[in-house]
Amino acid sequence: QQPVQSPQAVILREGEDAVINCSSSKALYSVHWYRQKHGEAPVFLMILLKGGEQKGHEKISASFNEKKQQSSLYLTASQLSYSGTYFCGTVGDDKIIFGKGTRLHILP
Amino acid sequence: GAGVSQSPRYKVTKRGQDVALRCDPISGHVSLYWYRQALGQGPEFLTYFNYEAQQDKSGLPNDRFSAERPEGSISTLTIQRTEQRDSAMYRCASSSAGPNTGELFFGEGSRLTVL
Numbered sequence: 001q002q003p004v005q006s007p008q009a010v011i012l013r014e015g016e017d018a019v020i021n022c023s024s025s026k027a028l029y030s031v032h033w034y035r036q037k038h039g040e041a042p043v044f045l046m047i048l049l050k051g052g053e054q055k056g057h058e059k060i061s062a063s064f065n066e067k068k069q070q071s072s073l074y075l076t077a078s079q080l081s082y083s084g085t086y087f088c089g090t091v092g093d094d095k096i097i098f099g100k101g102t103r104l105h106i107l108p
Numbered sequence: 109g110a111g112v113s114q115s116p117r118y119k120v121t122k123r124g125q126d127v128a129l130r131c132d133p134i135s136g137h138v139s140l141y142w143y144r145q146a147l148g149q150g151p152e153f154l155t156y157f158n159y160e161a162q163q164d165k166s167g168l169p170n171d172r173f174s175a176e177r178p179e180g181s182i183s184t185l186t187i188q189r190t191e192q193r194d195s196a197m198y199r200c201a202s203s204s205a206g207p208n209t210g211e212l213f214f215g216e217g218s219r220l221t222v223l
Contacts, residue, residue, distance in 0.1 A: 042212075044213070093164075094156070094206070095163075097153055098151045
């Protein structure tokens with residue numbers, strides 16, 4: 001079943017923070033996050049496994065609450081290069097199902 | 109090659125023709141996925157291989173769609189008797205591990221247009 005992402009779109013000024021949420025109606029083993037820029041292929045950001053651990057690098061991090069079947073992606077002090085569409089991919093059985101995406105636009 | 113390679117990059121065909129889309133994964137990657145992506149939407153799961161075994165084909169829309177990966181490397185997605193609604197970007201992705209832990213590396217995609 002397709003995970004639900006919110007919000008559908010976000011417009012930020014450079015330096016502002018954003019949170020993108022992903023929820024599933026199914027029990028999850030892991031959650032993937034990808035970013036896709038216009039006209040390009042999706043690019044991997046991170047995977048979160050069971051256990052509620054928070055992962056991240058630089059100013060992009062994420063959390064995974066397996067009990068609530070939810071994950072959140074945190075972008076702090078956003079940069080122009082963060083613009084794009086963000087997809088979560090949930091793993092409930094033996095495949096990765098992607099949400100519809102969250103469009104993020106960063107203004108200078 | 110350095111990344112996942114897909115061919116053709118663009119395919120225009122007439123309704124009723126068969127098409128074959130090819131995916132050459134990163135060398136050594138055991139998992140291979142096919143997705144379909146409509147404009148402005150997320151990748152839609154079609155099918156998944158672990159080596160040469162097709163593990164899940166539940167996302168294939170109907171029996172006109174089929175996929176194979178006979179030697180556990182290159183994969184082909186075949187669409188028979190194409191229809192206009194088949195028009196989309198078809199993306200292949202490969203991974204060195206299974207879906208729980210393996211990051212996906214996507215190819216640039218094959219854009220199919222059915223007239």
